[in-house]
Amino acid sequence: MSYQEKRSLVNIASTILITALYAAFMMQRYPAADPYSREVFHFWGSFFLILIPISIVARILIYIVFSIFNYIATREEEPPIIDERDKLIELRAGQLSLYGFAVGVMLAMGSLVVEQPPSVMFIILICAGVVSEIISELAQFYFYRRGF
Amino acid sequence: MDKLVISNNIRRLRFDRAEMTQQQLADSVGVSRQTIVAIEKGNYSPSLELAFRIAQAFKVPLEAVFFIENSSS
Numbered sequence: 001m002s003y004q005e006k007r008s009l010v011n012i013a014s015t016i017l018i019t020a021l022y023a024a025f026m027m028q029r030y031p032a033a034d035p036y037s038r039e040v041f042h043f044w045g046s047f048f049l050i051l052i053p054i055s056i057v058a059r060i061l062i063y064i065v066f067s068i069f070n071y072i073a074t075r076e077e078e079p080p081i082i083d084e085r086d087k088l089i090e091l092r093a094g095q096l097s098l099y100g101f102a103v104g105v106m107l108a109m110g111s112l113v114v115e116q117p118p119s120v121m122f123i124i125l126i127c128a129g130v131v132s133e134i135i136s137e138l139a140q141f142y143f144y145r146r147g148f
Numbered sequence: 149m150d151k152l153v154i155s156n157n158i159r160r161l162r163f164d165r166a167e168m169t170q171q172q173l174a175d176s177v178g179v180s181r182q183t184i185v186a187i188e189k190g191n192y193s194p195s196l197e198l199a200f201r202i203a204q205a206f207k208v209p210l211e212a213v214f215f216i217e218n219s220s221s
Binding site for chain 2: 147
């Protein structure tokens, strides 16, 4: 398995882990108020705003740990070159990820159309973000494994 | 329009150059070894620029490296 394939699997695991832990922590603070109240919207706003920096920092740390353990286990370093095939794979994976997120956004808007509370829309948006990230990493894993 | 199947002689050309390794070729054209592997297996068609750089690395014309194998609908 190449370095890029292993990196994709680690990214999938870290995305699921970070989001699940963060959601489990934050949902304990979910306000016991009317689902359409300002408190609930404030909660979801801060949920998204805090998730972004936490996710970035945690992923960087996990990536550093992965690089160290991978080097110790295999003596394999991160490929020094990002060439045209890497860029194409990243673009294709990004495109597929965007399609996944677009479907999630439509589902989230659909939940409002069928008169679900706003929390359902926000939860669908979070799930769409996670799923689109997983699609991106799985696509990269597939393209690297296949060649392109 | 028929799909062109592009094949290559990279494996043979490397053999002719005293068993040049994939890593040596990759270093000389500025890509990763995995990209050379993918091109050699026919899994990835390189850009025109990279194709010319590979031909230059072997000091042969482009058509001596890449060729159309056959065509299918």
